[in-house]
Amino acid sequence: MPGSSIWLLPPPTHHLHEKLKTLIAETLPALFPAESTSATLSPDFFVPHVTLTSEISPDLYGSDPQGWLDSIPWPAADEVCVRFEELRSQDVFVRRCYIGVGFDGVKDIAALARARGVLGEETPADKTAAWLKSWQDAFGPHVSLM
Structure with missing residues (x-):
């Protein structure tokens, strides 16, 4: 997965921010110390x-990643609803536990x-059910925990 990712961050004042932070930094490292630490990364x-x-080429945003992000007409916050599903695991570093x-x-x-980030399109050209399903199965938005 070379390149950059686009993340949706909960505001620091949102109740889930502190709960997820505790889960990521304290709870899971205590339960799975061998999986959550390394010589170069903190828990x-x-x-x-x-x-x-993910997989956004740095060539796309160059020396101004914030400017590139600000140029995208993101949906309003009240149009986005994050609904957690089940806990999952894969043998991929950023999805070891998510x-x-x-x-x-x-x-x-x-x-x-x-x-915008991967396909080089101004807007999603094809949001058919089949396209969305194949993309969701291959990638799927997720909350990385360890």
């Missing part, structure tokens, strides 16, 4: 976030992130 490597998409996120509430923002 709280992941800030609380939902990964919307929470799946229901696609219905983040579909528009995740599809826009993927279109």
